Amino acid sequence: MNTLVEIRNVSKVYQRGTQRVEVLHHVNLDIPNGAFLALMGPSGSGKTTLLNLIGGLDSPTDGSIAVDGSRIDRLGESALAKWRAAHVGFVFQFYNLLPMLSAQKNVELPLLLTGLSASERKRNASIALALVGLGERAGHKPTELSGGQQQRVAIARAIVSDPTLLVCDEPTGDLDRQSATDILSLLQQLNRDHGKTIIMVTHDPKAAEYARQTLHLDKGTLVESQQLVEA
Amino acid sequence: MKYFHLVWAALARRKGRTIFTLLSILMAFLLFGLLDSVRSAFSNTGQAGKDRLLTFSSINWGLPLPQSLYERIRAVPGVGKIEYASAIGGTYQDPNNYVGIEGHADSFLDIYPEWQIAPAEREAFLRTRTGIIASESYAKRFHWKIGDKIPLKTAVYKKDGSTVWTFDLVGIYRISDSSMQSNENTVYARWDYLNEARQEGGGTVDWFAVEVPDLSQIDRVSQAIDALSANSDHETKTETEYAFYIETLRQLGDVGLIVGSIMGAVFFTLVLLTGNTTAQTVRERIPELATLKAIGFSPSSVLGLVLSESVLVLLLGSSLGLIGAAVIVYWVRSTMGSTIFLAPVGEDTWLRGLALAVVVGLLVAVLPAMRGMRLRVVDALSGR
Numbered sequence: 001m002n003t004l005v006e007i008r009n010v011s012k013v014y015q016r017g018t019q020r021v022e023v024l025h026h027v028n029l030d031i032p033n034g035a036f037l038a039l040m041g042p043s044g045s046g047k048t049t050l051l052n053l054i055g056g057l058d059s060p061t062d063g064s065i066a067v068d069g070s071r072i073d074r075l076g077e078s079a080l081a082k083w084r085a086a087h088v089g090f091v092f093q094f095y096n097l098l099p100m101l102s103a104q105k106n107v108e109l110p111l112l113l114t115g116l117s118a119s120e121r122k123r124n125a126s127i128a129l130a131l132v133g134l135g136e137r138a139g140h141k142p143t144e145l146s147g148g149q150q151q152r153v154a155i156a157r158a159i160v161s162d163p164t165l166l167v168c169d170e171p172t173g174d175l176d177r178q179s180a181t182d183i184l185s186l187l188q189q190l191n192r193d194h195g196k197t198i199i200m201v202t203h204d205p206k207a208a209e210y211a212r213q214t215l216h217l218d219k220g221t222l223v224e225s226q227q228l229v230e231a
Numbered sequence: 232m233k234y235f236h237l238v239w240a241a242l243a244r245r246k247g248r249t250i251f252t253l254l255s256i257l258m259a260f261l262l263f264g265l266l267d268s269v270r271s272a273f274s275n276t277g278q279a280g281k282d283r284l285l286t287f288s289s290i291n292w293g294l295p296l297p298q299s300l301y302e303r304i305r306a307v308p309g310v311g312k313i314e315y316a317s318a319i320g321g322t323y324q325d326p327n328n329y330v331g332i333e334g335h336a337d338s339f340l341d342i343y344p345e346w347q348i349a350p351a352e353r354e355a356f357l358r359t360r361t362g363i364i365a366s367e368s369y370a371k372r373f374h375w376k377i378g379d380k381i382p383l384k385t386a387v388y389k390k391d392g393s394t395v396w397t398f399d400l401v402g403i404y405r406i407s408d409s410s411m412q413s414n415e416n417t418v419y420a421r422w423d424y425l426n427e428a429r430q431e432g433g434g435t436v437d438w439f440a441v442e443v444p445d446l447s448q449i450d451r452v453s454q455a456i457d458a459l460s461a462n463s464d465h466e467t468k469t470e471t472e473y474a475f476y477i478e479t480l481r482q483l484g485d486v487g488l489i490v491g492s493i494m495g496a497v498f499f500t501l502v503l504l505t506g507n508t509t510a511q512t513v514r515e516r517i518p519e520l521a522t523l524k525a526i527g528f529s530p531s532s533v534l535g536l537v538l539s540e541s542v543l544v545l546l547l548g549s550s551l552g553l554i555g556a557a558v559i560v561y562w563v564r565s566t567m568g569s570t571i572f573l574a575p576v577g578e579d580t581w582l583r584g585l586a587l588a589v590v591v592g593l594l595v596a597v598l599p600a601m602r603g604m605r606l607r608v609v610d611a612l613s614g615r
Contacts, residue, residue: 048613057525058609078529085527092612096522100240112233113527157526 004165004197005031005054010063012049012220023049025220026063036191036198038211045217047201048169054199055167056084068164085113089158093170095150097142103129103153104138110161128156132186148179155186159196166190168200172207184210234532238539241516249544252508256548256588257555259501263584264556264576266490271574272413273486281473282446283342286439286456289468293318295435296465298426301336303459304439309452311442314338317425318437321383321396323373330369330383331417332396334425342442345408346419352377352402360424364402366415372566375400381418388430396428409574440472498591506595509541513599520603521611534604541596542589549588553581 012024023046031037031054039047052058053065056072059080065073067087075083089110090096097106107125116124129135132152134145142150151171158166168187172180188210190196200211208214216223242249286304288294298315305313314336321332340346340353348356348364356362365375375381382397389396398420406412426433441456443449453469460467470478480486513520520533528536557576564573 052609055525057612058607078531081524081527081529084525090525092522096518096525096612098237098240098519098522100244101236105236105240109523110526112237118233 002033003030004033004035004068005029005199006064006066007031007050007054008064008066010050010053010060010065012046012053012058013061023220024053024060027220027222029215029222031197031199034191034195034197036188036210036212037200038208038214039199039201039217040203040205040208040214041217044219046220047217050217051167051169051199051201054165055088055090056080082113085110085161087164089161089163089166091151091154091158091166091168091171093173095142095147095154095174097150097153097157099142102139102141103134103145103156106142106153107156107160109157114161124160125156128160129153131159132156146179147175148182151175151179151183152186155183155190159190159194165197165199168198170201170203172202172204180204180207234536234539237536238543241512241536241540242544244516245512248508248512252505252544253548253551255501255504256545257552259497260549260552260584260588261555261559262497262552263494263549263587264553264580265559265573266494267580267583268556268560268573268576270486270490271577271580273480281471282443282449283472284441284443284449284453284456284469285472285475286441286453286467286469287437289457289466293437294465295432295437296439296460296467298434298436300439300459300465300467301436304441304456307452307455307459309443309445309448309455311444312338312342313439313441314342315422315436315439317422317432317435319385319387319396319425321385323381323383328373329416332363332383332385332420333417334420334422336422339419342440345406345411346404347407348402348404352404355401356419356421359399359401360421361397361399362401363398363418363420364404365400365418367403367405368415368564369418370400370403377401377403383418387432389428390430392430441469498587502591502595505541505545505591506598509537509596510599512540513537513603517603517606517611521606521608524606524608525612530604534600537600537603538593538596541600542592545588545592545595546585549584553584556580 007027007029010024010027011022014021014023027050039051041047049058053060054067056067056075060073063073064071070083072080072083098109101109104122104125107128108121111121111124126135126138129138132155134149134152134156137145137149142153145153166187171187172183175183184207187198187200191198191212198211200207202208286296286300288296301313301315304310316333316335316339318331318333321330322328323330337357340348340356352364356364363381365381369375377400379400380397381400382395384395386394387396388394398418404419406415422436441452443452449471456469457467523536524530524533553576560573560576564575
């Protein structure tokens, strides 16, 4: 498989008041196209920071990050926003749905940034909701849905514009075991059946078992890589 | 337009707060509409009366002048049509129902073409000694119709000792020039009847109205008229009717300044109130704005969304307020007639109001919107 994400010598330093905190330290990583990668590690290990860098939410202090051949570390804020809209789907721990919009309208959000007509946006969002098993609940608002269902809506929103990769930050961190299993199975299905490249941060070893590969970070450095047998 | 549902959804996020904000904006713009209506009424002096001179006592308006000046003024070169009048105040049925009563010379309607009246009613007015003509608004307000006998109580004694003057309503007029419609609070009688019937003040008038066909002669004519009474016990002051109205309005106070001051205080409060609400709303929505930025909304789109929300709520509130003002002004004018100093809420008031709404909307939202635009997604999502 060809490499989708190339991370070279990436460091990330935050300034907290007068204190300089190095969160990532010369990280090198290649993520192949079609991967399902779990990033694990203790709190403060830098896994979310690495995920944010790969998703273009943040920029490295040093080093380079290329996704599908594009050097995203060189992009400015507006260009990076445009790049994210076209290439990345985000799934957050707390779903981050807009409470006043229906599931359908939440899923349509990324499509507002495309040139699609209203009817095309509606059709694509319906397809995405059907794919995550929520076709019947398109008109419901987030407060009318369970946590697992909200996360499914968030996944539909993440995939609706057919991004290059899915970036998931603790996607099951706020869910009960059954809902977590459903969500992880759904991610696995998207990876296996639809070829989506997925990078997932998790604390949960059981969640990591759904990934094809697990990387461990500690104190800003990659310490271990584990190739898992497909579940 | 494709972002409109996002903007609308943001307003529905906290309905109670949005409704109270809308109400405060509505009240501010209701006040704006009403006060602007007052200001327009006072500033709408129009162009009427620039070719007419008013001659009245130089000591004070309303002090009697001898009617015999009429022939002497008419003889001044440059004078066209001329008329004279005496005014008495009165009430109809209730002391609160004030009715202005003016007795005029026969040439009154010739010199004031703005007073529109049917030819037959005009003829009736000229031949009926006790006749009066009343405005449409008064006829509507007091349910008067032609042929009615109208008893008006005044402070002026008739020769029979009564202060109730009973007139015959012979015509209904309306004034075509909106800047002169404040005169519709007056019924017009015949000067000769007033003069013959009153106990005192016979042979006197309160003012003369003089038409000067050649405007270039107007200064010379006015000086010549005043020269007729120079060094007498009834010296006159002559000026254009237009100048007289401007001066009278100025004596009532600088309405523009008063209205401007009130509106300044109202909008200062509005800016503080809505500014605080907008800032609070944006603070609460930081995670939502961060999510929008994460999924690809540019900083300028976020800025635009917050500004649009603010402008939309201001436009909604201001439109409702201005509609309210228009309805109130319409109701007051249809009840009280155009005699009250309220101009209809017109296009210019709407334009000024909506422009003000947009400016206030942008002003109160600019700082919160910039905060939304500048927020770091990573920090906002992690609650920092």
